[in-house]
Amino acid sequence: MPFECEPSLFERTRSLWRNMRHHLAVESILGRKTAARMFVDDIWEPRAAMTWTGHRLYIAGQFEDIDFRETLIEECINENNPGTFIAYCSPEAIEGAERLLSGYRVNRRSRFYYTVNPSTHEWVVKPPKGYVIQPITRALLAKNFVNTERVIEEMTSERSSVEEFLEKSFGFVAVYGGEIACWCMSEYNIENRFEVGIETTFEHRRSGLARFVAGAMFEYAASVGVELIGWHCWADNHASVATAEKLYLARVDEYPVLSFDASED
Secondary structure (H helix, E strand, C coil): CCEEECHHHHHHHHHHHHHHCCCHHHHHHHCCCCCCCEEECCCCCCCEEEEEECCEEEEEECCCCCCCHHHHHHHHHHHHCCCEEEEEECHHHHHHHHHHCCCCCEEEEEEEEEEECHHHCCCCCCCCCCEEEEECCHHHHHCCCECHHHHHHHHCCCCCCHHHHHHHCCEEEEEECCEEEEEEEEEEEECCEEEEEEEECHHHCCCCHHHHHHHHHHHHHHHCCCCEEEEEEECCCHHHHHHHHHCCCEEEEEEEEEEEEHHHC
């Protein structure tokens, strides 16, 4: 039976996550910068661990001799409501994770991980005609542009509130008339690193807009001392891959994830 691990003991699991250093969410959880629950097979000498933030599940270690399924359903899925989850696994955990999720229709998919030091490039911040790039501030949110709620949803997908996001993270948007067309935000800011969350609304895609909004954020990141930006995307998301490469990001890893719909058990 798995045991819930107190946050003060999360560090005991660090060695299990050694092959997931590209995932700042894990580092943020271990460092108690992101509130999360964690379950392990043994509190004092853990060989397997499972934690999550929203619908992102993180699994590491050896799962042969311990059944985390009841914990997964009762704690993780019920806490976050059924829907599509993505399981990020350490290499040695992925087969055990597939058995853990065997009651669901699981798709194994590939993701890419890119990085860049923003201070090593000049960033072009010249969006197409009609678009204005602005930082995310309380004043921007107060204007209640179309898609403001979607921006707030993204801001609070990692942070507990808008206020916490504005204090610890940052981001930029492209405004077109009275509509927010694209947004790019920092996630899991730890010391001089963060990861990127970015989205362009359907009507404004294929315009190169994401490149310019990300460029504005990267330019700002360099000005405040950020030295490493991470970018995760689906391997078959050709638009995201192209944007990353136009932004001078270098691909440093390809890894499998397990996607499953918890409402289809």
